Amino acid sequence: MDSLLKLPEGAVYRESKDRAHVEATHHGGVIYITGTCDSLQRQVEYYEALYHAARDALEQTEQSLRREKEKKSKPSWYILLLECSVGFIIGIATANIFPKRFIKG
Template identity: 35%
Template sequence: MSEVSLTLKTDSLLDLPAGASYHVRSGRANLDVSKGAEAGTIVVYASCDSLQRLLEYYERQVGEYKAALDSRTEEVKEEKKPMCVWWKILTALTAGLFAGIVITIKIKKQNGKE
């Protein structure tokens, strides 16, 4: 683990010229302290190379998970499509069969009455 510590007196920070900063580095950890653009503000910037690498690793992992999830979602959609088509065909056949039975009964009743 890299760790950085910087101790400054307030006067030395306030006397910094514009654009100047205090900088310290220990291992992979970096720290910059400077005066802000607005009066009375202090800007502290800290970074660590290992954190950046860890962040990039997790970003790649998230990308891989999203890609896997997207492909799985597409597989599920493809699996559902044929069932949907078969359901429509079955519904149409049932409606046709029912209509045929009703028409046949009506025709037999009309032929029987004549």
């Protein structure tokens, strides 16, 4: 620690052994140490790629489900007009048929 603190401001100490790398810097009385490992980096990149693929697939599925829900929740004008027409016809038929039957009796 003492030798790292004796480094000039902004100086970097690096050490590597096979695939492992360590870097130490000194800024404002604080020592920053960074370590990397090539095989570990490959694992991180692999899992990041899996995460991004899963996230993208989930977003696409959510968008698809949202679009399908919007289609189902908004009836087309044709269906709405048909339902209103059928209801109107049934209402007229009911109003004309039932009172005549009950008045005659």
